[in-house]
Amino acid sequence: MTHTTNNTPENTEEKLPPLTRIEQIALLNDLSRYAMAVICRVCLTPGILALPDKDRKAIIEAVRTFEELPNATSLTGEHDHGAFTTQGLRILWKITCLDKSISEATNPAVPFSAERILTIMREEEACACIL
Numbered sequence: 001m002t003h004t005t006n007n008t009p010e011n012t013e014e015k016l017p018p019l020t021r022i023e024q025i026a027l028l029n030d031l032s033r034y035a036m037a038v039i040c041r042v043c044l045t046p047g048i049l050a051l052p053d054k055d056r057k058a059i060i061e062a063v064r065t066f067e068e069l070p071n072a073t074s075l076t077g078e079h080d081h082g083a084f085t086t087q088g089l090r091i092l093w094k095i096t097c098l099d100k101s102i103s104e105a106t107n108p109a110v111p112f113s114a115e116r117i118l119t120i121m122r123e124e125e126a127c128a129c130i131l
Helices: 021-034 053-064 123-128
Strands: 002-005 008-011 041-044 081-086 089-098 115-122
Touching: 021 053, 021 089, 021 115, 053 081, 053 089, 053 115, 089 123, 115 123
Parallel strands: 041 115
Antiparallel strands: 002 008, 081 089, 089 115
């Protein structure tokens, strides 16, 4: 936005500082959860798939709208995992970034350079999944 004062244009837009690598990864991970199955692959474990449709849909929506991200307690701040309890079940979710050959991503901060896989599981299934 520009203002003209005394016939002199002046830029009044505040420039936002560039995102750090961690902030970029966190933003991409948040977008992946909000638009899951569009921006990332979704993997539901057998324990989640075995639940009734209504319960499974409620869990997926809870992951999509999850707000209690572990910024303060996470070592990375990448918004790549979370946990909550619903209907007496402890639910975990984890976003893993892989390169297009499905090995560890070289730069998950660059959009579309990494394949994001969102895994949603019951807590008791966690040891069987890559966390």
